[in-house]
Amino acid sequence: MLIRFNVGNFLSFKDLQEFSMIKGKSEDKPRRLLHTDKLELLKFAAVFGANASGKSNLITAFRFAQKAVVTGVPKKGQSLYFRPDESYAGKPSYFEFEILLGNTGYAYGFEILLEKSEILSEWLFRLDPEGSDKALFIRDVVKGAFYTDLVIASENLRNKFNVYSDDCKQNSEILFLSEMNRAKGELYKEPSELSVFREVYRWFSESLSINYLNRPISDFSYFKDVENKEEVCRVIRSLGTGITGFEEKESSLLEMRQQLPKALYKELEEELDQRIADRARGKKVSSSMTVRIDDMYYIISLEEEQIKVSTVVFHHEGDALFEFHEESEGTRRILDLLEIFFTKEDKVYVIDEIDRSLHPRLTYKFIQEFLNAALKRNIQLIITTHESRLLDLGLLRQDEIWIANKNTAGETELYSLDEYNLRFDKKVDKAYLEGRYGGIPNFSTVFPAKEDNHEDS
Template identity: 45%
Template sequence: MLIRFNVKNVLSFSSRPENESEEFSMIAGKVRSKKEHIFDDGHIKLLKFAAIYGANAAGKSNLVKAMNLMKTIVLRGLPDGHTEKYCKTQPDNQNKPSYFEMELKLGEKYYSYGFEVILSQSKFISEWLVELHPNNEETVLFNRDIEEGTFEFNGELAAISLVDKLNVYAEDIATDPSVLFLTLMNTNKKTFYQNNLNAACLRDIYVWYASHLDISYPDQPVSNYAYMAKSDRDQVEDVCRLIAAFGIGITDYRLVEAPLEKALNGVPKQNQDQILANLEQKLAELRAVENGPSRLTLIMRSHTNFFMITLSKTEDLKCQTIEFRHADRETYFNLEEESDGTVRILDLLEILLAGAGKTFVLDELDRCLHPALTYKFVETFLQLAIKQDIQLIVTTHESRLMDFDLLRRDEIWFVDKKKNGESDIYSLEEYNARFDQKIDKAYLEGRYGGVPIFNSVFPVAEE
């Protein structure tokens, strides 16, 4: 689970006084209401939901982008265009380090992982991993100063049987500013972790970024509809009941066969050839292993359709798509015939069906949704989250969510842009708003910031 995210000199986030980073936190505040919204293991209390508000261009999406930039860097290295991602409000920021740090709860332990990088120069300058203890003490598991070429290992990473092996990897990149140690230790290292259990934290943190942190933008599907690929009728009925709760009219769905050409329709020819080559390779690998699985299912999802491709050891390739039935009609409709709002809800169901262990970050939750539908979705998520350790962080303009019957005060956050173009992050918790106050009205009146300020479009001429 995400505890905190700190960022500095990235996009519209510069630094706070005394060179401190901007901070977004999922640590619960002092609010006493709605304790069922909180994860509490006796040592830390974490929010399972947060809604982030702000005017257009205030920096809400930049917070999401900053999280995703950190995730991308950890998993795949510095992405294309990274040299322009520093905060450009001050010219000297170009050659200053950008700071990324996340605090995480993994299993029974708590960690802080981060790094500094001069983005304009594609150069990492430091990296660290710290274990956080409930008594407020810390153990620096590894600390890397790239400019000095030094490494330090402590705690479970300093075990006699392990530290010599880690030092070999560390020495290979001691002065290499182009790669993170965490990334290196998760590149072709499966056997290493089987034989060195004390180093599991390096794998677990990487896996959290890869498989448990799910970040989505408005122009990207949240889901690949894998939850609809279930053939068990009981599971289909469970999904249909959940869909029905949102009043979009769908009462049933089915998988029907479709030609593979339809799945590839609209895909550039070069990409089509690559997809077909990959399918042939996976089919060959599947059939080459005697005692392996007999089938392999792949999901292809575009903005307008869904396809499930099944590879088998004994049968020909099978391609299927999904169709929906509304009310008592016998006619079924494919995904591209559904409304944008219906498609959006079908996307969001992935969050409700994901189960424990996921942290979703969703930009523009309310896109294409009626205000009542947005409210219903958040309400449903919070009900499901009572029994699951799952988190959802959203940006939104939907002020109806600012309802103390729905949310706690510490679940509401704001991003506001200063006159110099820099963004500030802060929580409603800082305002100690009364529980009987109309928060949405106060927000729209500008009491908490994060709302647009307009100039006259047509100035009134003086007589």
């Protein structure tokens, strides 16, 4: 679960900005919170703002930091510093996540000089609500210094950790958290003091799911869960898609090959060959996989030495059958988002412009259904949106509503509506559209009307 995220000198974020999922002053709808011994966390947050206000830059900041950890510092990030002030090209950019794993909080972050793609510092702390945070490691690349409070019982693991930390002291190209998870499975065969490095890394690689426009969020794996089929159908029907059910339809490798890009199909072939070879050697491998690209979707199953390919078709009223690509864009969007209802615990979804292709009432209904589902599960959803109907204090808590506002200097500021003392019956959407909380566009006249200068005849 995400506790909070801090970012500075990245895109339109000049000075350090904080986005927090910690409960604010609002005492409304307490059942919606995740309660721990020392912390109460929100499970939902919506970020509102005008076009170019910087709300999507928040999503980009999440994604940049995630990629830096999982696949390495993005090479195309040299110009992502706060460009309205060119002096910021030579200043560090800052990223820090506070996350909750089980009942323990951790703070992980790094500073990077984007212009040169150089890591300057990195740190990981185990958080203590009483204030005695423990430094699992602090790395200062510029000074070539590495510090840790971690006590490792095993001499073998301690020696390996010291070697890895020495190698990374002055390495400005890779994060130490990434290095501790690169071909080092032997470190984690048995639980130890080092297990935290894998747990934190897996939060970035598996628990944090970030979705942009035109990038599928789901591989539709929930369609394969036979035991869950009735529940999936119920949710799809409740969202007014016109779909009454679904079933698998046999396809073929040839058909799939014709539909997929060559590079993707080649990659898929290699993966299948590897799985077949691993199975022949007695290794346990997954017997199925899903392939999703744009409006195409396939399920691949390994049965003995045979490869079976199928897709999903949808029932509508009157038993009409439609393939995925034949559904409307709005329905495809909803099917894409449904994974959120059926995913595992402790997943954090971050979705840019969730209302894209959705009717306003459907967006409202989807959020309503998510909030109900989240009552029983530890899951978080963070969205950006223009849909002002969501600014409803009957639906959302004040601390679940965030505003991204860009000032005249091009700096984005983030703030929660919880900073305002509002009555429960306040018409927040009307006040927002009137500019009461910022985050709306300022217009100038595009085509000024010319004054009539003709003289009376």
